[in-house]
Amino acid sequence: MDISMLSAFSNQMADAVERVAKSLVMVNGRARQPATGIAYADDIVLTADHVLERENNLTVQTHDDRVLGAQIIGRDASTDLAVLRVQGLGVPLATAAAGARAGQLALAVGRPSPDGVMASLGVVSKVGSSLRIGRSSAILERYIQTDAIPYPGFSGGALVDVTGAVFGLLTTGLVRGAAMVIPMDIALKVASALTKQGYVKRGYLGIVSQQVRLPPAQRSDAQEYGLLIVRVEENSPAERGGLLIGDILLAVEGQPINDADDLMAVLHGDRVGKPVAVRVSRGGIAQTLTVVVGQKS
The missing domain is CATH 2.40.10.120 (Thrombin, subunit H)
Structure with a gap:
């Protein structure tokens, strides 16, 4: 140089x-x-x-x-x-x-x-x-x-x-x-x-979950996994919104949830106190519930 x-x-x-x-x-x-x-x-x-x-x-x-x-x-x-x-x-x-x-x-x-x-x-x-x-x-x-x-x-x-x-x-x-x-x-x-x-502010639903692979019929290019709900906290946003143990969480507000990181990212502070569309698979049938995001203490 x-x-x-x-x-x-x-x-x-x-x-x-x-x-x-x-x-x-x-x-x-x-x-x-x-x-x-x-x-x-x-x-x-x-x-x-x-x-x-x-x-x-x-x-x-x-x-x-x-x-x-x-x-x-x-x-x-x-x-x-x-x-x-x-x-x-x-x-x-x-x-x-x-x-x-x-x-x-x-x-x-x-x-x-x-x-x-x-x-x-x-x-x-x-x-x-x-x-x-x-x-x-x-x-x-x-x-x-x-x-x-x-x-x-x-x-x-x-x-x-x-x-x-x-x-x-x-x-x-x-x-x-x-x-x-x-x-x-x-x-x-x-x-x-x-x-x-x-x-x-950080949002939460009040669930304990583990990653599971979705059945072939529910997979897509954007999503191969979901979150199996293994526990729902008492009086939590999830319980009030109707989420149940055994549900597989698929998406929140249209954003695919492949793992816990995806879920935490979508539950940002701007969503605290607001209703969100939560799509789950229950008994193999997809359905959408409305959950009001809580604030993590």
Whole structure:
């Protein structure tokens, strides 16, 4: 590569880091390593939930070395996201990038110490379609993996493109031993819920089920399996909606249910309190019931 091209590329990477750096704060929420947060709205910071080991005496440090008090607005351990309010924050707000694609250049950027930002260069290794998170029942509908090194304190930091726009939030708290990136559009959706109500709504039916293969006559290109209901919780949405032990759950609102992940994905918070069409096979005969989605506690 021509030295002038290499120099221009190097400067572009440095410019991208500098651009996002002003939107990143150091978060002091635990006794050991500080973490990072992303300023995405006026006086509002998005960070990783697992880095907040205390509820009080939280502070952030900005790019211009101001130390400000922070309060937790809401937090969601399932997605490892938390929202902080920082009065008088007054920093440039991060810009969300268009959806990431595998192979794109990416920079992992964090502010893990008072010394300033750190960065590492890599690529978007993978954009995954869904991820069951830890032992919780939550499903992350999309996630990003990168080979850019997330140094200690990078949780809550940003994976950015070559312009400094944010692909997503870095965290090591979702999957043990692995760094993941929560796409910014998903992170902001969770942040919106946390800002409004302090928690994230998640729907449930109140059943215990196991995956079974459907009879040939009920299979299709989109569906080979269903969920056999083996238990219906008392006074649950499922019981009130008429679901029975032995029913095979086929679809919810027209979306095929091949496994438990499909069911959890379709029971998102927007459906809590609303009736949904639940298609089941009962005694080999398909029928549709109406169930009002409950809120998972």
